[in-house]
Structure formats: C-alpha cells, structure tokens
Amino acid sequence: MDISKMRQEVLFTREEIAEKVRQMGEIITDDYKDKTLLVVSLLKGSFVFAADLVRHIDLKLTVDFMMTSSYGHSMESTGSIRILKDLDFNIEDYDVLIVDDITDSGITMSKVHEMLSERAPRSLKTCVLLDKPSRRQVDFQADYVGFEIPDKFIVGYGLNFGNHYRNVDHIFEFVE
Ligand code: IMP
Ligand code: MG
DSSP: OOGGGOEEEEEEOHHHHHHHHHHHHHHHHHHTTTSOEEEEEEETTTHHHHHHHHTTOOSOOEEEEEEEEEESTTTOTTOEEEEEEOOSSOGGGSEEEEEEEEESSSHHHHHHHHHHHTTOOSEEEEEEEEEOGGGOSSOOOOSEEEEEOOSOOEEBTTBOBTTBOTTOSSEEEEEO
16 A cells, blocks of 8 residues: 555544553553563564553563564464564463554464463463454454454554554554
8 A cells, every 4th residue: 555645544542542551550450469460562563552551550560572473374374473582581480461562363362372371370361452353363352452443454552564653652544
C-alpha cells in the first residue's frame, strides 16, 4: 500500500490508552500481591506498552525481555517461531507474565507460552494490550486484554509499519 496517499484514522488516543494501561496495572497489582512477578516483554512491539504497564504495577517486580521471529506463518497453520534473544533469568522461582503488544494469529503468544512453561515457572500468564480474536489460527486467549479490535492493521504505541511509527503516542489505522 502507498501510505503517502492514505489518511490516518485514530483508534485509541493517548488518553484512552493511558487509562486502560492504568486499569490493567491495578488489576495485575492486585493479582500478584503475594507473588514473585517477572514481566517478560516481547520485543520489539511491546516495549512501549510494557514500559507504561510496569510503572502502573505497584509491586517489587523484575523485568526481562525476549525477542522471537516468526517463520512458517503462511506455510503451516500451526506456525513456528525462533528465539532471537532469550531471557537472562532462570524463571523457576518466578510468577511469569508474558506481555505483548497485540495478538493476531495467536501463534507468537501460544508458542512463547509453550516454551516458557517447559521451564517450569511458578505460574505463567499472558497479557496483551490489543487483541484481534477474529484472526486466530491457534486456540489462544490472553489472561489480560486491553482492547479487542476488529481485523485492522494498526500502528503506533510500539506497533510498527515498515520500521516506523513505534514512537507515535496513539494507535491509528491507515485508510484509503
Ligand atoms: P501473531 O503471532 O500472529 O499473534 O502476531 C503477533 C505479532 O504480529 C505481534 O506481536 C505484532 O508484532 C504483529 N502484529 C499483528 N498485528 C499487527 C498490527 O495490526 N499492527 C502491527 N503489528 C501487528
Ligand atoms: Mg511482535
């Protein structure tokens, strides 16, 4: 698509996102009060959301990062992913919360969940700001979801298009 000819339609303003992230942080704070929370942020897309979310979790917590790349999405319906950057922590003694920007096919989250559950953390849950349930190729439902959205390609607040727009403070869609 030639985005120079396209209009930007705002889906969620900076204020709407901030309010949602604040609410999610409050719920997570409550749920993890007596736990040893390790937030695992999936790079690169979730870095903005994760940075805001952890500042709304009022607990002593640990943050780590993981980067995966997808391959085989179009070739096999189950998909597969490769670890480009693994965690620095041994997760056995942690209550792990995997954080991503958005769930689309569900492949990234379900595979990361599977890989980390093999490392036997105390508990393992998932959190996404955005969810496109209509796009699912595998059975996956995050434990914490910010906004459910229809099948649209969206950009901003960490989400990229052609290596740009991750720094935009709201979430928008390119429309003709
Ligand atoms: P899944 O493995 O198909 O669920 O894809 C999840 C990943 O695809 C996310 O972590 C994003 O990086 C990317 N993605 C999915 N939908 C969008 C979108 O609408 N805009 C930008 N990136 C997206
Ligand atoms: Mg991603």
